[in-house]
Amino acid sequence: MYRPRYIFWLLLVMMINLIIPSTSNAQISARGLKRTMFTIQAGYLSPRDIDKSMLVGAMIMSNFDDAVDLGLGFDVFQKTYTRETEVEDEQFRSNYAQVQFKRTAIPLYATIRVKIPGLFSSQTEGRSFGPFARVSLSYQFLNSEDNNYEAGIKEKRRYKGLGWQAGAGFYYRVGSRSTLIAEALYNNCIVSRDISNPKHSLPMSERVNLSGIGIRIGVELDL
Numbered sequence: 764m765y766r767p768r769y770i771f772w773l774l775l776v777m778m779i780n781l782i783i784p785s786t787s788n789a790q791i792s793a794r795g796l797k798r799t800m801f802t803i804q805a806g807y808l809s810p811r812d813i814d815k816s817m818l819v820g821a822m823i824m825s826n827f828d829d830a831v832d833l834g835l836g837f838d839v840f841q842k843t844y845t846r847e848t849e850v851e852d853e854q855f856r857s858n859y860a861q862v863q864f865k866r867t868a869i870p871l872y873a874t875i876r877v878k879i880p881g882l883f884s885s886q887t888e889g890r891s892f893g894p895f896a897r898v899s900l901s902y903q904f905l906n907s908e909d910n911n912y913e914a915g916i917k918e919k920r921r922y923k924g925l926g927w928q929a930g931a932g933f934y935y936r937v938g939s940r941s942t943l944i945a946e947a948l949y950n951n952c953i954v955s956r957d958i959s960n961p962k963h964s965l966p967m968s969e970r971v972n973l974s975g976i977g978i979r980i981g982v983e984l985d986l
Contacts, residue, residue: 799986800824800832800942806979808840808950811972813866816842818977824876832876836899840868865908868973870950872901872928891936897946899928905954905971922971926952940985948977 802822809815822836843865876897905922932946955970 798826800826800834800983801986802834802836802944802981802983804944804946804979804981806946806948806977808838808948808975808977810840810868810950810975813840813864813868813971813973814842814844815975816840818979820979822874822981824874824983830878830880832878834874834876836872836874838868838870838872840870842866861911861913863910863912865910866971867906868903868954869905870901870903870926870928870952870973872899874899874928878934892933894931894933897928897930897932897948899930901926901928901950901952903952903954903973905973907971920956920969922954922956922969924952924954926950926973934983942983944981944983946979946981948979950975950977 800823802824803820804822805817805819807815808818818838818840820836820838822834824832824834826832843863845864846862874897876895879894879896881894903924903926907920907922909916909918909920911917928948928950930946930948932944934942934944936942950973952973953970954973955968958967958969
């Protein structure tokens with residue numbers, strides 16, 4: 764039986780074969796001109812188990828036809844925060860940092876983007892504007908550096924897990940080879956790691972929920 768992560772990597776290889784243009788794909792076909800696009804994007808994400816922070820990433824895509832694009836991408840999300848304890852006496856109130864977390868999440872994903880024709884779509888003088896929807900299958904990694912000041916322990920933890928993303932937004936072609944993109948997104952993933960405890964004979968795992976909503980904008984450049 765295939766594990767979910769093997770299905771993701773198989774899909775990843777298939778996407779690479781579709782995206783990387785061959786000699787025949789570089790020519791004009793019956794469906795139109797083959798385009799390869801590179802996108803740089805940035806925004807904010809608010810995961811359930813981590814404080815919200817900035818999200819940056821990149822994506823390479825190729826058009827399947829006039830309405831459907833296929834692509835591969837990655838994001839980087841990093842946040843450093845502390846868990847504090849409040850202590851009060853007769854005159855002062857103080858906060859003491861118990862644990863400091865530095866967490867870096869890296870989602871890798873294969874994506875399908877569909878441009879939606881309709882009321883909001885338009886095209887004038889070579890410029891186009893309209894809505895789109897996107898769905899992605901992702902495999903996500905989380906590196907966590909934990910510094911427990913109270914116990915005097917520093918620890919690095921690594922998590923991973925299969926997830927998915929969904930997004931919707933608008934594109935606006937501002938030039939012959941450049942397009943602005945704005946998107947609202949939802950990331951769904953719970954990453955985990957196996958842990959061993961000599962006091963328990965049963966297998967144990969530790970989980971972090973990276974699911975949450977976000978927004979981002981980007982610039983798409985034709986290669």
